Amino acid sequence: MYSAEYFISKLNMKPHPEGGYFTEVYRSGYKITDDSFPCDFEGERALFSTIYFLLKSDQLSMFHQLKFDEVWFYHYGSPVHLHTIDDQGCYALHKLGPDIESGERPQVLVPGKTIFAARPKDKGGFSLVGNLVSPEFDFRDFVLYKTDEVCAKFPHLCNVVKSITEDGVS
DSSP: OOOHHHHHHHTTOEEOTTSSEEEEEEEOSOEEEGGGSSSOOSSEEESOEEEEEEEETTOOEEEEEESSOEEEEEEEESOEEEEEEOTTOOEEEEEESSOGGGTOBSEEEEOTTOEEEEEESSTTOEEEEEEEESSOOOGGGEEEOOHHHHHHHOGGGHHHHHHHHTSOOO
């Protein structure tokens, strides 16, 4: 049985601004420009990038938003609950994990411009996942939200948002 510290050390992971730990795995050598892509972005980008991402059971990947699609892949440990809010204000819970019979899926797509947070399902453990973003992840396409900002944007979801961010309920 592996520990969170094992993966953090062996994969050379660093703290991520949204919570948890990460390390970049791959950045495509193929480049695109905003002229060749349907969404605007600054400069030239790699076609995609991937990371390992680890959350300990007491950590939250805080509500944030990416401009582009992100695919989450389950690797090891506790399943992850992904909490998403689309631009229409519709909330959904996605269960990332290996137990398909209980509604989990080994990979989950978070569409671009979706506001979302993630937390390990189980207390006392950790979750190791992979993420792929296309075009590549760039902090210029990343918005980190405080709980109050998400509540102001979606007042009808404020109780749900607070239960995820403050109470640690997932």
